[in-house]
Amino acid sequence: MKFKFSKMHGLGNDFVVIDGVRQTVQLTTERLRQLGDRHTGVGFDQLLLVEAPQAAENDFRYRIFNNDGSEVEQCGNGARCFVKFVTEQKLTNKRAIRVETAKGVIVPMLDDNGLITVDMGVPRFAPLDIPFIAEGDAISHPLQVGEHSVDISVVSMGNPHAVQVVANVDNAPVAEQGPLIERHSRFPERVNAGFMQIVNRGEIRLRVYERGAGETLACGTGACAAVVAGIRRGLLDKVVLVHTRGGDLTISWGGPGLPVKMTGPAATVFNGEIEI
Numbered sequence: 001m002k003f004k005f006s007k008m009h010g011l012g013n014d015f016v017v018i019d020g021v022r023q024t025v026q027l028t029t030e031r032l033r034q035l036g037d038r039h040t041g042v043g044f045d046q047l048l049l050v051e052a053p054q055a056a057e058n059d060f061r062y063r064i065f066n067n068d069g070s071e072v073e074q075c076g077n078g079a080r081c082f083v084k085f086v087t088e089q090k091l092t093n094k095r096a097i098r099v100e101t102a103k104g105v106i107v108p109m110l111d112d113n114g115l116i117t118v119d120m121g122v123p124r125f126a127p128l129d130i131p132f133i134a135e136g137d138a139i140s141h142p143l144q145v146g147e148h149s150v151d152i153s154v155v156s157m158g159n160p161h162a163v164q165v166v167a168n169v170d171n172a173p174v175a176e177q178g179p180l181i182e183r184h185s186r187f188p189e190r191v192n193a194g195f196m197q198i199v200n201r202g203e204i205r206l207r208v209y210e211r212g213a214g215e216t217l218a219c220g221t222g223a224c225a226a227v228v229a230g231i232r233r234g235l236l237d238k239v240v241l242v243h244t245r246g247g248d249l250t251i252s253w254g255g256p257g258l259p260v261k262m263t264g265p266a267a268t269v270f271n272g273e274i275e276i
């Protein structure tokens with residue numbers, strides 16, 4: 001099968017993006033793994049497949065696959081790259097685009113300054129909408145990780161996040177605890193593990209060990225989940241600058257029942273064609 005694709009990234013979180021509207025693309029797990037291999041394939045943290053919408057009032061549907069082949073509900077950096085892709089590929093000339101994901105419709109918007117703002121929807125908490133064996137909708141939960149008990153906030157942005165506060169992200173136990181939290185038995189569908197350093201009430205530093213991809217240079221839904229967790233813990237105000245290893249995002253959340261807004265960049269690295 002031969003098809004065109006774009007290689008893109010959102011703050012170093014990198015994607016292969018495929019037009020599944022004008023091309024017919026059958027993605028098997030094997031093909032996903034081949035494409036995602038950083039030595040023998042193209043390489044990506046996630047692959048985004050753009051398709052026609054299922055509901056007439058929407059503009060597109062897009063499917064999100066982690067590097068390990070698992071299909072997931074939501075991707076923040078991917079949503080920004082999606083907007084840039086459909087605009088550059090002339091699949092639409094709209095500025096605000098309604099796109100269906102596995103967990104609802106999001107509305108990314110191309111700003112005049114080239115940044116992209118995405119309404120990432122309303123966050124939800126355990127045990128609603130997130131497969132987590134919890135005592136209830138607490139602000140945080142103790143979680144036994146190896147020989148340590150860590151205090152996590154559990155937030156769903158459509159996809160599940162377990163966020164903890166650390167003194168300094170530079171020496172946070174991301175490599176040690178990330179895989180243990182990702183596959184913890186209390187997360188039957190696995191989870192993204194966030195490590196957040198509070199700089200001040202309007203600024204954090206964040207590293208995320210992503211479900212199905214390992215640590216990435218940035219995680220958009222992870223940034224949303226971390227800010228929501230920090231606000232719920234009383235540590236952050238409503239608008240927060242999030243420093244990831246790949247660059248900065250601005251995240252805002254007005255509180256329970258309101259959507260999270262994310263603003264940041266997206267970049268196209270190259271366009272290619274592949275036969276696999």
Ligand SMILES: N[C@H](CCC[C@H](N)C(=O)O)C(=O)O
Nearest residue numbers: 075076077159211219220221
């Ligand atoms: N690894 C995530 C999907 C990608 C999310 C991330 N790349 C983002 O920008 O939100 C998961 O399994 O839920």
